[in-house]
Amino acid sequence: MTTTYAVLSEGLEKRFGAVQALRGLDLAVASGTVCGVLGPNGAGKTTAVRLLTTLLRPDAGSARVAGHDLVREAAAVRTKIGVTGQYASVDGDLTGRQNLRLFARLHRVRGPAGRAGELLDRFGLTEAADRPAATYSGGMRRRLDLAASLIRRPEVLFLDEPTTGLDPASRNLIHSAVRDLTADGTTVLLTTQYLEEADQLADDIALVDRGRVAHRGSPAALKALIGTHVEVVVVGAEVMAKAAGVLDHLTGARPTFDHERNAVGAVTRDSTLTLPRLVRELDAAGVPLLDASLRPPTLDDVFLRLTDDQDLKEAAA
Ligand SMILES: Nc1ncnc2c1ncn2[C@@H]1O[C@H](COP(=O)(O)OP(=O)(O)OP(=O)(O)O)[C@@H](O)[C@H]1O
Numbered sequence: 283m284t285t286t287y288a289v290l291s292e293g294l295e296k297r298f299g300a301v302q303a304l305r306g307l308d309l310a311v312a313s314g315t316v317c318g319v320l321g322p323n324g325a326g327k328t329t330a331v332r333l334l335t336t337l338l339r340p341d342a343g344s345a346r347v348a349g350h351d352l353v354r355e356a357a358a359v360r361t362k363i364g365v366t367g368q369y370a371s372v373d374g375d376l377t378g379r380q381n382l383r384l385f386a387r388l389h390r391v392r393g394p395a396g397r398a399g400e401l402l403d404r405f406g407l408t409e410a411a412d413r414p415a416a417t418y419s420g421g422m423r424r425r426l427d428l429a430a431s432l433i434r435r436p437e438v439l440f441l442d443e444p445t446t447g448l449d450p451a452s453r454n455l456i457h458s459a460v461r462d463l464t465a466d467g468t469t470v471l472l473t474t475q476y477l478e479e480a481d482q483l484a485d486d487i488a489l490v491d492r493g494r495v496a497h498r499g500s501p502a503a504l505k506a507l508i509g510t511h512v513e514v515v516v517v518g519a520e521v522m523a524k525a526a527g528v529l530d531h532l533t534g535a536r537p538t539f540d541h542e543r544n545a546v547g548a549v550t551r552d553s554t555l556t557l558p559r560l561v562r563e564l565d566a567a568g569v570p571l572l573d574a575s576l577r578p579p580t581l582d583d584v585f586l587r588l589t590d591d592q593d594l595k596e597a598a599a
Pocket residue numbers: 298299301302303321322323324325326327328329330
């Protein structure tokens with residue numbers, strides 16, 4: 283079976299004056315999947331979203347979105363996508379309901395009142411529906427903005443930091459909306475600062491650094507690049523070397539020392555290493571233990587390590 287891509291970009295470039303925001307962005311998002319775009323502040327995530335949603339023209343490179351050429355068929359792309367940005371698009375003078383009805387009419391949706399009511403309900407805005415949007419809290423505005431982007435049931439939905447600053451309940455509403463959409467076949471590209479969120483929602487992650495995709499893969503594959511962190515705290519400084527010998531033997535990795543805490547650490551990609559085995563081996567070697575732990579990698583580790591390594595590479599070049 284051949285994979286079809288809802289978003290496929292090659293070599294996208296964008297410069298703002300002296301700032302080269304994108305320097306050859308290659309993205310491939312399979313239809314019906316969620317792609318999480320992660321990266322440090324200023325990496326180019328919002329620029330990528332603005333390009334891929336036709337709000338900005340690329341300086342170079344090309345992309346197909348929902349089967350259409352981004353530049354030559356921009357109008358067709360627009361009819362198939364939804365977008366909610368870091369900057370809300372709703373009108374504060376209108377009520378939530380009026381905003382959604384207006385969007386529905388603009389997009390010639392059949393039964394605009396019904397569709398508006400359905401979306402208000404889905405995003406927990408029914409009670410506030412007839413108040414001006416200007417009186418909404420930040421989280422309510424964000425939910426209204428997302429509802430507006432769904433008016434037309436987009437094929438591809440772009441969400442730029444959809445949950446930044448939201449409380450857990452609002453965040454959950456948005457997460458379940460994303461899951462429902464993908465269950466219906468919608469493709470979602472979302473940027474986020476919350477690695478936990480990407481871990482839960484994304485099938486694939488593109489780690490953007492300085493205008494390029496530095497790494498990509500499933501959350502599990504990216505974590506496997508990093509490995510599990512093993513740490514033991516021993517009773518006296520004199521047995522640290524012995525503990526290091528055991529860790530070296532078990533992990534094949536060079537141990538690191540924290541002399542203040544009498545701790546020895548190492549990273550392993552061996553997923554069969556268990557805590558009981560670690561403790562048994564240290565015990566057999568006669569190492570008096572205060573504490574031992576195995577910490578599976580989080581996406582935070584991946585993020586820090588991989589963006590760090592990029593620094594190292596550039597420093598070495
Ligand atoms: N309209 C603009 N004019 C000038 N510079 C811009 C403009 N838009 C973006 N930039 C610059 O391009 C770079 C990438 O910005 P972008 O907003 O895409 O980053 P981001 O990854 O979304 O960051 P954040 O995590 O802070 O949202 C930054 O250096 C930014 O200052």
